[in-house]
Amino acid sequence: MRASVVPALREWTAASGSYEFGPASRIAIGSSALSTAAGTLATDLQALLGTRPQVLVGAPAAGDIQLILGDPDAALATQGYRLTSGPALTVAARTETGVFHGTRSVLQLLRQATTIPAGTGRDWPAHPERGILIDNKPRHFSVAWFTNLIKDLSYLKLNELMLFGWKLTDAEISQLNQVARAYHVHITPLLGMPSWTEETLIAERPDLALDLGGPTPVNAAFDFTKPGALDYAKQWIERYIDKFDGPYWHTGADEFLGYPGDVTAWNRYPQFAAFARAKTGNPGATGPDAYKWFINWVNDIVKAHGKITRVWNDGLEATNVVQLNTDIVIEHWVTPGGRTPVTPQQFAEAGHQVYNFNSEYLYYDNGWRHIDPAIVYNEFTVDHFAGDDVYVTGPAKAKLQGARFAVWNDGLVESNEEIAANLFAPLRSLAQVVWGTPKSAANYQGFEPLVRALGRAPGWQSTGGDVTGDPVALRDKSGRLTWFARTASGQLRHGWQHQPGGDWTEQAILASGIEGKPAVLTQGEALTYxxxxxxxxxxxxxxxxxxSFTTPTTIGAGAVSDPVTSADGSSYVVLKAGGALHHGRRTATGWTSTVVANGIVSVPATAVDTGGRLAIAARTSAGGLLIARQTSTGWRTSTVLTGVAGDPALIRAANGALSYFARTATGGLEHGTETSTGWSAPVHLADGVSGNPKAIEDLNDRMTYFVRLGSGELLHGWQRDPGRGPWHSAVLADRVAGDPALSEDAALKLTYFVTGVNGELIHGWQDSAGNGPWHRDELWNNIAGTPVPVLDISGTQTYFATASYGHLLHGWENAVGHTGDDWSREVLVGRLDR
Structure with missing residues (x-):
């Protein structure tokens, strides 16, 4: 049981029996005070399982979910809960928040199975605050995007969303407050002052900007020492502070006179020391005292509104005149160099609650720095702060409030949807670490399968583009790159370069009501889809x-699979009802379709023999590998292997002979070659195969194959000599989830593109044509399906791929010939900003 939820349960005692959720299951509450929590759970269960349970006040029956308020167990405190699985599934807690957290575990368990083993668990967090900061200042995130994030935070028992520069209307703030209340996530606004005020205070009053001598600070500082400045700052705080329901107000105050570590900055602005002396009456007061006096002044306003102040740590120095109010929460993100900073330990010992914002582990910067979920899970601890060996130890650890990610968006390279996708796994790691229960797996590799199994929160809805499935991409006869992709609404979208090697033009919608991906024929001067x-x-x-394409015409009926372009680009093959394999082509009088074989269940593979005749390999419903050869009068078929699984590969070797690669039902990889009298006996190449093999010849005319193993490794095999064995093999990559796509670059080096288990786009290439060693890199994240490689007219390697958030992506190497990770990328379908 402990391994079944994120974060893992603190305690679990197994019992005999089980709980079973079914269509008649209800939600029974002991008090109307739990009506909101029960209603949210019912909504989420409907999104998860398709059935909305009835909510009733009363005792549960078998199969019901019971919510109880008022558990006497003091260890549960304000956020903990007790979960009991038996004839009914019971969540009990001392507070509504605790009950709600228990319902998140219920959802995660039911996502995996509607039968839950009997037993009792107790669970509570080690730290009260757990969440994320979103920098909304440079861009706009929609209410739908934030709603998704709130639901995902809640699903993981993360409870805070901080907004910096919220860019939201009052109506949008009201909507988010409503969602946040329902999901027990509080929103903390961050209105920076006296720093980072370029879009707020000094945008309206540029006369209050810090302007006395020296270089202008990079962060648009507000000079609170000027006449009227304090009254104006108070107006700004009171303009927004009551619009958000959460208990906190973040005043920022970071990097006030430049990046942390500038010890001479105060000397350039003597008005602050004069201000401090005037406010304190102490002739020894300095600029840093004025800074702390201002933060304390903000704190008095915040407390008058019943809230708690938070402030970044980097500008705070140990001075003897003004002491920072100890009810202010310190958000520690960096250990400044060039001076002696106040350490997290010292803040905690002085009485401050300390929040860990370790910039070395927890910072996300749009376009150049992502958060690694494995590093967070394996290495990060809440008592470990930014800097060399900066920890909070001993009794001071009781002051550790929690930890939070920070997503900074100064760059606009990544779309909102890409950001959401990049945060998926890291948020799961953070949830486990900051909740603080014993981990369900010793390392992230063991934790990751549970992350994937639990998925997104129920009710999470994509806000991205609508491209779905794998695209088709190629170079047309004029040399332009061109692509075709299907949308979730069934449109066939098409894009093309304005000129060979140039920019992309506007896109066109070619057809509607489309299923799957098209076949694109290339024989002739123009394309046909x-x-x-x-x-x-x-x-x-x-x-x-x-x-531009002609109006589409109907050329056949009864297709049950996507059409597949023949190896020579002149025709197509498709499965029709009953497993009939059809070969279609254009004749002088129109389109014709011929039945090649029946009982086919796989995606067919095609090759062209030395005589220009088409050959097809496909798996039959009986598990046979059928090879069909085109003849002058029709098709000749033969079964060359039995016990086959998956989709085969077919290739023409340098000597003109056809060869197949096929996976067997027992996980073997078998290879056979055409001979003068038929087909050779199969050669066993590998065991433990789980993917579909792909085959290509290298520069030395040797056949090679690539295939995914059940262990998630990508296996590559090659002949020692052209046309014959023995075969050699090597593992090129691990943690692979999809089948590879193969190509040759401009130097005829073999390359592959494959999707990793976390959606990363893995790219590998030979060191030299026909030879190893192999190199690999990760080019993008959040890929769904199989990428499509294409060489552009200059010989540059490019790829097209569909992202998990519905965008169509395009990437290309910046120099011909593979220069490591020197690639550029763009979004062809989907918005970068909103």
Whole structure:
């Protein structure tokens, strides 16, 4: 049980029996005070399982979920809960928040199975605050995006969303407050002062900017010593402080006179020391005393509104005149160099609550720095702060309030949806570490399968683009890169370069009601696409100019699979009802379709023999590997292997012979070659195979294969000599989730693109054509499906891929010939900002 939720339960005692959730299950509450929590749980269960349980006040029956308020167990405190699985599933807690946290565990358990083993668990957090900061100042995130984030935070028992520069209307703030209340996440606004005021205070009153001598601070500082400045700052605070429901107000105050460590800055602005002497009456007061006096002054306003002040640590120095009020929470993100800072230990011993914002582990910077979920899970602890060996130890650890990610968006490289996808796994690691229960796995590699199994919070809805499935991409006869992609609404979208090697033009919608991805025929001067409609009709249209196609016409019916382009680009193959494998082509009088074989269940692979005749390899419903050869009068078929699973690969070797690679039901990889009298006996190449093999010839005319193993490794095999064995093999990558896509670069080096288990786009290439060693890199994140490699007209390697958030992505190497990670990228379908 402990391994089944994130964060893991603190305690679990197993019992005999189980709980079973079913269509008649209800939510029973002992008090109307739990009506909101029960209603939210019912909504989430409907999103998760498709059924909204009835909520009733009363005793539960078998199969019901019971919520109880008022558990006497003091160890549960304000956020803990007790979970009991038996005939009913009971969540009990001392507070409504505790009950709500228990319902999040219920959702995670039911996502995995509707039967839950019997037993009793107790659970509570080690730290009261756990969450994330979103920098909303340079861009706008929609209410829907924030709603998704709040639900995801809540699902993981993370309870704080901090907004810096919220860029939200009053109506949007009200909407988010409502969602946050329902999901027990509090929103903390960050209104920076006296620093970072360029879009707030000094945008309206530039006369109050810090302007006396020296270089202008990079962070638009506000000079609170000027006449009227304090009254004006108070107006700004009171303009916003009551619009957010949360208990905190963050005044920022970081980098007031430049980046941390500038010890001479106060000397350039003597008015602050004069201000401090005037306010304190102490002739020894200095600029840092004025700074702390201002923060204490803000704190008095915040407390008058019933809230708690938070402030960054970097500008705070140990001075003997003004002491910072100890009811102010210190957000420690950096240990400044160049002076003696106040340490987290000293803050805690002085009485401050201390929040860990370790910039070395917990900072995300749009476009250049991501948070590594493995490092957070394996290495980070809440008592470990930024700097060399900076820890809080001993009794002071009781003052550790928690930890939070910070997402900074000064760069606009990544879309809002890409940010959300990049935060998915790190948030799960943070939730486990900051909740503080015994980990369910010794390392992140063991934790990751649970992360994937639990997925997003129920009710999470994509706010991204609507591209789905794998794209089709190629170079047309004029040399332009061109792509075709299907949207979730069934549109066939098409994009093309304005000129070979140039920028992309506007896109076109070619058809609607499309299912799957199209086949694109390349024989002739123009492209032809063939696509399957949702009703099984096949449609075709011809290119009449860049980005322009004829009106599609119906050329067949009854298709049950995506059409596949033949190896020579002249025709297509498709499965129709009953597993009939059809070969379609254009004749002088129109389109014709011929039945090649029946009982086919795999995606067919094609190759062209030395005589220009088409060959097809496909798996039959009986597990046989069928090879079909085109003849002058039709098709000749033969079964060359039994016990086959998955989709085969077919290739023409340098000597003209056809060869197949196929996975067996027992996980073997088998290889066979055409001979003068038929087919050779199969050669066993590997064990433990779980993916579909892909094959390609290298520069030395040796056949090679790539295939994913059940262990998640990408296995590569090659012949020692052209056309014959023995075979050699090596593992090129691990943690691979999809089948690879193969290509040759401009120097004829073999390359592969494959999706990793966390959606990373893994790219590998040979050191030299026909030879190893192999190199690899990760080019992007959050890829769904199989990427498509294409060489552009200059020989530059490019790829197209669909992101998990519905964007169509395009990347290219910045220099021909593979220069490591020197790649550029762009979003072709989907918005970077909102």
């Amino acid at each position: 063939i696509a399957r409609k949702t009703n099984g009709d096949l449609i075709a249209a011809d290119q009449v100019g860049p980005g």
